[in-house]
Amino acid sequence: MKFRCERDVLLDTLTTAGRAIASRGGALPVLSGVRLEATGGELRVVGTDLDLTIQVTTMVAVAAPGVVVAPGRLVTDIVRALDPGAVTVESDDDDDELRISSGRSNFAIRTHPAGDFPRLPPISGDAVQLPATGLTEALRQVVRAASSEDSRPILTGVLMAAEQGGLRLVATDSYRLAVRDLPGIGVLREDQQVLVPSRALAELQRLLSSAAKAAPSVAASSGGGGPAASAGDEGEAAVAAPAADEGPAAILRLGEHDATFELGSVKLTTRLIEGDFPNYRQLIPRDYPNTLTVGRDALLDAVRRVKLMVRDSTTPVRIAMRSDGIELTVITQDWGQATEEVDAKYEGAEMVVAFNPAYLIDGVEAITSDEVQLETLDALKPATLRPTEGSDYLYLLMPVRVS
Numbered sequence: 001m002k003f004r005c006e007r008d009v010l011l012d013t014l015t016t017a018g019r020a021i022a023s024r025g026g027a028l029p030v031l032s033g034v035r036l037e038a039t040g041g042e043l044r045v046v047g048t049d050l051d052l053t054i055q056v057t058t059m060v061a062v063a064a065p066g067v068v069v070a071p072g073r074l075v076t077d078i079v080r081a082l083d084p085g086a087v088t089v090e091s092d093d094d095d096d097e098l099r100i101s102s103g104r105s106n107f108a109i110r111t112h113p114a115g116d117f118p119r120l121p122p123i124s125g126d127a128v129q130l131p132a133t134g135l136t137e138a139l140r141q142v143v144r145a146a147s148s149e150d151s152r153p154i155l156t157g158v159l160m161a162a163e164q165g166g167l168r169l170v171a172t173d174s175y176r177l178a179v180r181d182l183p184g185i186g187v188l189r190e191d192q193q194v195l196v197p198s199r200a201l202a203e204l205q206r207l208l209s210s211a212a213k214a215a216p217s218v219a220a221s222s223g224g225g226g227p228a229a230s231a232g233d234e235g236e237a238a239v240a241a242p243a244a245d246e247g248p249a250a251i252l253r254l255g256e257h258d259a260t261f262e263l264g265s266v267k268l269t270t271r272l273i274e275g276d277f278p279n280y281r282q283l284i285p286r287d288y289p290n291t292l293t294v295g296r297d298a299l300l301d302a303v304r305r306v307k308l309m310v311r312d313s314t315t316p317v318r319i320a321m322r323s324d325g326i327e328l329t330v331i332t333q334d335w336g337q338a339t340e341e342v343d344a345k346y347e348g349a350e351m352v353v354a355f356n357p358a359y360l361i362d363g364v365e366a367i368t369s370d371e372v373q374l375e376t377l378d379a380l381k382p383a384t385l386r387p388t389e390g391s392d393y394l395y396l397l398m399p400v401r402v403s
Contacts, residue, residue: 001036001038001064001065001066001067001068001089001090001091001093002038002062002063002064002066002088002089002090002091003038003043003060003061003062003063003064003088003089003090004060004061004063004086004087004088004089005043005058005060005061005086005087005089006084006085006086006087007079007082007083007084007085007086007087007102008084009058009060010043010058010060010079010087010089011076011079011080013043013045013056013058014034014045014072014075014076014079015076016045016054016056016207016266017034017045017046017047017054017055017056017072018034018047018072018073018076019047019054019203019206020047020048020049020052020053020054020203020268021033021034021047021048021049021072021073022048022049022050023049027049028116029112030069030112030113030116030117030118031048031049031050031118032071032072032073033069033070033071033072033111033112033117034046034047034069034070034072034075035047035067035068035069035114035117036067036068036069036070036089037066037067038060038062038064038065038066038067039062039065039066040062040065041059041060041061041062042057042058042059042060042062043057043058043059043060043062044056044057045057045058046117046120047072048118048120050118050271051197051270051271052197052199052200052203052268052269052270052271053120053267053268053269053270054203054266054267054268054269055120055266055267055268055269056265056266056267057265058265063090064090066091066093067114068091068098068111068114069111069112069113069114069116069117070098070109070111070112071109071110071111071112074109075098075100075109078100078107078109079100082100082102082103082105083102083103083105085102085103086102087100087101087102088100088101088102091111096110096111096113097109097110097111098111120269121258123253123255123260123267123269124253124255124256124258125252125253125254125255125259125260126253126254127251127252127253127262128187128251128252128253128254129249129250129251129252130185130187130249130250130251130252130261131185131249132208132211132212132249132250134182134185135182135185135208135250136205136208136209136212137368138169138180138182139169139201139202139204139205139208140205140366141178141180141366141367141393141395142158142169142170142171142178142179142180143158143171143198143201143202143205144171144178144362144366145171145172145173145176145177145178145362145395146158146171146172146173146198147172147173147174147198148173148198149173152174153273153275154195154273154275154276154277154278155172155173155174155278156197156198156199156273157171157195157196157197157198157273157277158170158171158195158196158197158198158201159171159193159194159195159277159280160188160193160194160195160196161188161192161193162186162188162189162190162191162192162193163181164181164183165183165184165186166181166182166183166184166185166186167181167182167185167186167187167188168180168181168182169182170277170280171198172278172280175356175359175397175398176359176362176363176395176396176397176398177280177283177284177382177395177396178363178366178393178394178395178396179280179284179393179394179395179396180392180393181392181393182392183392187252188254193277194254194259194272195272195273195274195275195277196259196270196272196273197270197271197272197273199270200259200261200268200270203268204250204261204263204268207250207261207263207266207268208250208263211263211264249263250262250263251263257271257272258270258271258272259272283382283396284382284384284394284396285377285381285382285384288375288376288377288384289348289349289377290321290346290347290348290349290351290375290376290377291346291347291348291373291374291375292321292326292344292345292346292348292373292374292375292376293344293345293346293371293372293373293388294326294342294343294344294345294371294372294374295342295343295344295370295371295372296364296367296369296370296371296372297370298342298343299342299344299364299372300361300364300365302328302340302342303317303328303357303360303361303364304361305338305340306328306329306330306338306339306340306357307330307357307358307361308338309330309331309332309335309336309337309338310330310332310357311332311335313356313358315330315331315332315357316330316354316355316356316357316400316402317329317330317354317355317356317357317360318330318331318352318353318354318402319352319353319354319355319374320350320351320352321344321346321348321350321351321352321353321376322346322350323346323347323350325341325342325343325344325346326341326342326344326346327339327340327341327342328340328341328342330357348376351376351378351379352379352402353376353379353383353399354379354399354400354401354402355383355397355399355400356400359397360397362395363385363395363397364385366393366395367385367386367387367393367395368387369387369388369389369390370388371387371388372385372386372387372388373385373386373387373388379399380399380401381399382396382397382398382399383396383397383399384396384397385397
């Protein structure tokens, strides 16, 4: 195998695919590697940990086709350290060494047997378009509420469910709950729902964000007047390209046990989580007697300031709510305390409610409106954060009991 590629292109390709390689101890050694296959003017790089697989294809100058599996993080670090410019990568069929050269820099890396790399199953399922408009923001709002504890695998997933002709995303770690509706995105059958690992959706969010940032420069360089993609004369079904102002679109293919998201030259495949998601609807109160309306940025800044006194995960921020505003307080044993008042509008019974400050910040950050509403029943029952504009998002947060 031998190919030549610009450093920045190769680095982006390796970095993207490498995000799927195994990081847990005890995994098969070959799963710490990336599979590089050069053929027909293309380089296909694959990383996987058997649960998540990312495949990236890019155009390169192929001098000799071939396949090699190289240590993912090491190869990426080497390419990142090279000077900008062309990079040559090559290996011999009967050799267990990958050679990387650029300018005066030369590296020789031991490789894994290519035959040990897992064989990827074929992608199955009908192609359905997921418009990027709203999806990137929805993932940002919901994925943060999923659990990172492998001991409770169901809670590490994000529920994708058909809801009133649209798509609903739900995540919870049992301490908070995030729900986001995407009206008009009918990618699932009526009453269908799937549980997708939050790690995979976090990577999809990252890919969508990167594609959205790259889209303006691509449109500018092409003049924005090129024809839309079509199936050509081959008679193959094509998924309509998004309008110029909609940004990139992802293609979703749902198999029986996995889901694949395609975005440009990247294919992300993840195993679906099996099991029943908690009945989250029973956690959401129908109405609240107390409503606080406060500026989003003012609340965020104040919580971040008083949070400086927090020294462990059990220290809450207390919010004293009254008609003329709120007072935030953090009290830390052996360190002292911090207080700050914030202008706000409050309707309801005066009370003091306490929250985990990190979870509170996550919820307020997820809201995009200028003001946020905090609705409460009392100091011990779940409270809800919502935007003041629109009703497609809510963030439920469990209070912390304080004396």
